[in-house]
Amino acid sequence: MAERTSRPGRRAAGRPARPTRPERRRAPVDPARLVALDLLRAVAEQDAYANLVLPRLITERGLTGRDAALATELGYGTLRSLGTVDGVLARCIDRDLADVEPVVLDILRLGAYQALRTRIPPHAAVATTVDLAHAAGSGRAGGFVNAVLRRVTDRDWPGWTDELAAGVEPLAALAVRTAHPEWIAGAFAAALGEDAGGPLTETAAALAADDERPVTHLVAWPGRSERTELLVADDGAVHGSVGPYSPYAVRLAAGDPGRLPAVRERRAGVQDEGSQLCALALAAAPVDGPDERWLDACAGPGGKAALLAAVAAGRGAQLHANERREHRAQLVRRVTEPWGVTVTVGDARELAPPDGVPGYDRVLVDAPCTGLGALRRRPEARWRRRGDDVAELAALQRALLAAALRVTRPGGVVAYVTCSPHPAETSAVVAAFAAEHELLDARPFFPDVPDLGAGPTVQLWPHRHGTDAMFCALLRAS
């Protein structure tokens, strides 16, 4: 990255000069921007999960409709764009960003995001952000915020990313343009089989899809509800369409799933269609002999366990769901309650086969992972995760898969699943077991799903399938 500059009044190409405006009277700040700021503060100060904090803030402050949508767009969008937005701010401030008061830095981030990545006109982004500084008790910084954002609005997003990406390698440039850390862009490229120095066409499409607001997917648990119940709410406030691949999926174009009686009554749930497909692939793979004991080794919070339990119930099989953390096991108990699932709390690396039989017939290892395949749903994770996390997680993933294969009877099937496409967490983990256990071609168990590549493992993608980037390998235990 080139040296920071601090040149008030510098005007770059790409945006016409702004007329100076007369001093305005302070307008009351809108509550949506305050919620977005509080979200950024909670993420920065408490390491909070944005998708848990934002709905609470929206409810507490009574935001609805357009205000709720604006708070979501600004809060999530700023978190997703953070690294590149900080790169822009660093060029507009003549001191280290670490030396800017944290709340003021978050105000600037919100303002820069609005000016560069939304349809809000730049002058309105600047003015409302100065108002926000006052409303947030940082009025002293109003002049500073105004001056910095005026520099930010010297260029538009392509103008700034051109500058930030000038002279760097193609992968780093793509990372800047799509507001991703370079190591994540590299992991996507490697998973897609693209050369980091090449045109990176599909990697660009994958990173762009990762930036889009995710569509909510629902699952109609078999035996509990029908998909038709999830397509439209009684008050017309929800609009869905059947998912293209899973027989139980609905994709919501608009609306709050909580408006649907089937969701409120826990006969249906929220679950990415890709997650459904991975659970269903485990259930569909053939096993010789008994097919009665199923295990979900890492079950919390229970999305796949619920679908597996529903399918198992229809076949007279029994699901054992295990989870290491008690509070997540409690979520599993709650969601699987209709099917009488056995839920245990423990380390799956220490599980034993069920009493009286050589092992489980079907086992799911939905392993803890970096979550790079679900970044759309976890806006802060993109910049919080570190490339260094991968090695430690991969070691845990190998240990969990080894344990799963130990407790599966010979001829039984293990599904190894991650919501990350990172090759170190997917193909490399599976490769360590492929000599001893048969790696099945998983593709036939994803019927009618296009673009599954050469197999034998399956990698789903947002830009190809509209799902999270789920990975699934099926192994037959020996």
Ligand SMILES: C[S@@+](CC[C@H](N)C(=O)[O-])C[C@H]1O[C@@H](n2cnc3c(N)ncnc32)[C@H](O)[C@@H]1O
């Ligand atoms: C990717 S999540 C599973 C998601 C779940 N299958 C679902 O669809 O809702 C991984 C889970 O594994 C749990 N976990 C982590 N280490 C574990 C271990 N050693 N044994 C059992 N569970 C573990 C985590 O707490 C987390 O809940």
